Amino acid sequence: MLVHLIRESRRLLAAAAAVSVVSGVCSVLLVTQINAALTAGSPEQRASLAWNFAGIALAAMLAHMLSSVLFERLSQRSHAELRRFISERVVGADFRRLEEIGGPRVQSALSEHSATVAEFFVSFPAILVNAIVVAGCLTYMAWLSWQIFLAAAVVIGLGSLGYHLAHLRAIRHLDAASKEQDRLFGHFRSLVEGAKELRLHAFKRARFSKEVLGASIEGVRRERTLGMSIFVVSAAWGNFLIYAFIGLVLFVLVGDVPDRARIMTGFALVFVYMVAPLENLLLALPRANLAKVSAARIDEITSELQQDEAGALPQAPGTLASxxxxxxxxxxxxxxxxxxxxxxxxxxxxxxxxxxxxxxxxxxxxxxxxxxxxxxxxxxxxxxxxxxxxxxxxxxxxxxxxxxxxxxxxxxFDRLLDAPSADLDAKGNALLAKLHLQHKVQVRDGAFTTxxxxxxxxxxxxxxxxxxxxxxxxxxxxxxxxxxxxxxxxxxxxxxxxxxxxxxxxxxxxxxxxxxxxxxxxxxxxxxxxxxxxxxxxxxxxxxxxxxxxxxx
Known part of the structure; x- marks a missing residue:
């Protein structure tokens, strides 16, 4: 499903991604300008750096604004495309199969899962920009000192490995929450459609509220909390490794080498600057995983909606002789x-x-x-x-x-779904009068008034x-x-x-x-x-x- 959406919106996605790349590159360049300003010797150098800094900051702001607007458009377009796709599959599905799948699963796909997938495109610029910032910072560190960069790569590798292992465990909880969400939509429907029965039977109402609806709500909350908590803990572990590496750079790794102050300042500045993008990247990735799970649920549901029949063209029915x-x-x-x-x-x-x-x-x-x-x-x-x-x-x-x-x-339906006309309204109102409903409802412009x-x-x-x-x-x-x-x-x-x-x-x-x-x-x-x-x-x-x-x- 995600591949299909990306393919359908590849031009808009490519444009938004390109602008995000520009935004990320500008963010990395700002770090280099800050580090250069801290070690600049003459006023002329600082003046030149000031103009460079202002230009890059302006470009970063404009690129961020444009990227956010493009990805918001992409998100809304994807949400509409998903709903349209699911609706078309439901309309064209075998009726018996649709009965077996049930309304709650379809409603969950149309609302919860499609919204989660669409939100992925809103978070995508944050993932892309922060990934570029982290990659750019690593590149800048390699330029400052490749020996220390190798040590940084080991630290980041350990953090990534821990995050990956945590991701495998967290995704199971998110998938379980997604399946329970489908059942929860069925309980929500019972909450409304069974309102009379629940009010007439206090014991049944209490058991439904606590053991059925409450248990399902708690199940979704518990599984999602566990999954997202694992991501948050793994992100905190990654941040700890970064601060630990900053300590190693400042107090252990950098000895008496030429330009020691510049190297230490550069590494400390880059790592401190990289903490927020890396944390945002690690927090945004779970949203992408949620989108992946929801897209898989939509794939599963729509694949079960068999479409073995050819659709008839909208036209008047033929005659029936036998x-x-x-x-x-x-x-x-x-x-x-x-x-x-x-x-x-x-x-x-x-x-x-x-x-x-x-x-x-x-x-x-x-x-x-x-x-x-x-x-x-x-x-x-x-x-x-x-x-x-x-x-x-x-x-x-x-x-x-x-x-x-x-x-x-x-x-x-609230409308007759025929071409509205005065003749249609007249026929409908004549039938309403025959059925003694003319004082309660009328047909106006092809629709019932209530x-x-x-x-x-x-x-x-x-x-x-x-x-x-x-x-x-x-x-x-x-x-x-x-x-x-x-x-x-x-x-x-x-x-x-x-x-x-x-x-x-x-x-x-x-x-x-x-x-x-x-x-x-x-x-x-x-x-x-x-x-x-x-x-x-x-x-x-x-x-x-x-x-x-x-x-x-």
């Missing part, structure tokens, strides 16, 4: 039974203007069959044919464009969206479950017959047996199998009648 499922099977892990659940083989045909009800007990596979039908799941066996042609990976996304579906876990509604009312908004999409096949998964009796009557008695009269193919997953007589056929499921396809008359004759109280008559 649709058939021939020996279609799908398998997935069923948590309740702790086993692999097999759906199918299923053989079904659908035709325009046909109203089908899909019925069966909980866990019988009704919703999975609906997701298989609309193309969200890929069949492991069998084939789906649209207008006589088999649907494969190359055509599955185009096939999905024939459907509008409202599942029980539907999402309602989504702060009850679950049942939001489902009615989703029905408006499905109506306006005008697809040839509509699927409703327990749509009426959250509705008042009056809206159930509107849905079953008015809207479904209206859709049928329009030539739409409609599949309704339902338990409302009072409305079964409205269907053209009932598709019964048990344990992943279609056990019967019946006409309403035969189905109602076979089923026991119930009273209004729900007691068999």
């Amino acid at each position: 649709l058939s499922l021939e020996g279609v099977c799908h398998r997935y892990y069923h948590e309740a039974a702790d086993e692999v659940f097999t759906l199918g083989p299923v053989d079904l045909d659908f035709a325009p203007g046909q109203l089908s009800f899909l019925v069966g007990g909980n866990g019988s596979g009704k919703t999975s069959l609906a997701k298989l039908l609309v193309g969200l799941y890929r069949p492991e066996e069998g084939v789906i044919r649209l207008n006589g042609e088999a649907v494969d990976d190359a055509s599955r996304d185009r096939y999905r464009q024939h459907f509008s579906a409202i599942f029980s876990d539907f999402h309602l 989504r702060a509604l009850s679950q049942g009312q939001r489902k009615r908004l989703a029905l408006v969206v499905a109506y306006l999409e005008d697809r040839p096949f509509l699927v409703f998964d327990e749509w009426a479950a959250d509705q008042d009796p009056v809206f159930k009557d509107v849905f079953y008695g008015e809207l479904l017959p209206e859709l049928k009269a329009m030539g739409k193919t409609v599949l309704v997953i339902s338990h409302d047996d009072r409305y079964f007589h409205l269907a053209d056929r009932l598709i019964r499921m048990e344990n992943g199998q279609v056990v019967a396809v019946e006409t309403p008359a035969r189905s109602l004759a076979a089923a026991p009648q119930t009273t209004a109280a729900g007691v068999p008559s």
